[in-house]
Amino acid sequence: MNPSHPATKNASNIIPLPKHPKVLLKLPFAPSESALSPKRGLHKATLIKTATVVLEIPGRVCPVSTFTFRLDGYPALNLADHIHLDRGDTIKLYLQGEKGSWTFKSYSPTDTSRPGEIDITVKLYPDGQNANMLKTLKVGQDHIYMAGPWKCKQRLPCSHAYLIAFGIGITEIYPVAKQLVKDGIPTTILYINRYREDVCYRNELDEMSRDKKLLFRVMYMYSREDDGVSSLASNEFSGRLDSATILQEVLGLKESGADEKASTTSTSSKNLLPPRFLAIGSKPMMRKAWNCLDDLGYSRSQHELLQSL
Incomplete structure (x- = not known):
């Protein structure tokens, strides 16, 4: 997830859906779609803040953290117009490993009230692939990709x-x-x-x-x-x-x-x-x-x- 990684160095704000064996939806880029839409591909989002929600108790309780991302290219976008938390809308976070392979998982955002920003609250299981990748992200430097909402x-x-x-x-x-x-x-x-x-x-x-x-x-x-x-x-x-x-x-x-x-x-x-x-x-x-x-x-x-x- 380092921006200097060859696979991400020249990443744009929106890229096509990756050719991942588990990605069933492979739709073409559609400029006519609303700003936040799976049909536009994956949206780049930079980590701008983290906060601890539940403290870790080794051997008993896994920590929970909130990751705040900025949707690059859309600083004034009202995400609440696209993602309806009161109806259980979910998005997918896509992360790219050091070897170029993609992993993704669905999450329920926890806050979309600030323009251009989105909060994702995650339980950081020690054996969780996405959790371990999220933990390595550096605030203000690293980014992930996201798409959604899914299954409205x-x-x-x-x-x-x-x-x-x-x-x-x-x-x-x-x-x-x-x-x-x-x-x-x-x-x-x-x-x-x-x-x-x-x-x-x-x-x-x-x-x-x-x-x-x-x-x-x-x-x-x-x-x-x-x-x-x-x-x-x-x-x-x-x-x-x-x-x-x-x-x-x-x-x-x-x-x-x-x-x-x-x-x-x-x-x-x-x-x-x-x-x-x-x-x-x-x-x-x-x-x-x-x-x-x-x-x-x-x-x-x-x-x-x-x-x-």
């Missing part, structure tokens, strides 16, 4: 939104929750980590829970916390999301969508909106969450909060 989504109407965040998945869940509460929709977050120290945005989540207590609540679950149950707060739980019963107890869900079944026999309740759900994390964790929800009668096809356009 719409939010479906609901009576109550239940958001399940696994680990760093909170970066996508949090802005969705803020918009739901702003729109007056009752919202519950179940935020699952290994340890207390893994939690990101605790102050912000707890503050929103206090200020918007009629609309918002947050529940924390720790899968490896070894403290006694008596030391946990009323909205903290020790355990794993490994059964529908656990999910039902923590979130207080009604089984099998009883309200919706009742609506089929009551003309006055036909317009009742269903509860909807969103689970963000690794694919196995998301699959586990939806399996539990399906056991309670909430299928993903009918109850997912955000669906692709």
Whole structure:
């Protein structure tokens, strides 16, 4: 990622999508597209700041950092017009190794409010290829490439939104929750980590829970916390999301969508909106969450909060 590297020395602000075996979308450069679009190729973005969100605890907690990039060539671009955090939009970061090979990964931006800048918050796993490459970037000197947004989504109407965040998945869940509460929709977050120290945005989540207590609540679950149950707060739980019963107890869900079944026999309740759900994390964790929800009668096809356009 050194600018003097032969592969990046003469890089322009926009380059074609690399011929990577995992890159399925290979569209030609399209000048008529909006400034930030995958159809324009990859956009050069220079690292301008880093900040620590979660401190590392060796052998226990991986650090979390926010990387702020400047989209080169578009200093006044309002990225919020293109990337909708409240609908779970994601972008891909493309990094080029020393041998010229490309690696890429999808991320949920955490801030697009400043013109021409974008924040990406990343959990820096010791064996993470992208994480290790991001850690080597030098502020003000090195750059990456990005493209997006990908898989733009719409939010479906609901009576109550239940958001399940696994680990760093909170970066996508949090802005969705803020918009739901702003729109007056009752919202519950179940935020699952290994340890207390893994939690990101605790102050912000707890503050929103206090200020918007009629609309918002947050529940924390720790899968490896070894403290006694008596030391946990009323909205903290020790355990794993490994059964529908656990999910039902923590979130207080009604089984099998009883309200919706009742609506089929009551003309006055036909317009009742269903509860909807969103689970963000690794694919196995998301699959586990939806399996539990399906056991309670909430299928993903009918109850997912955000669906692709």
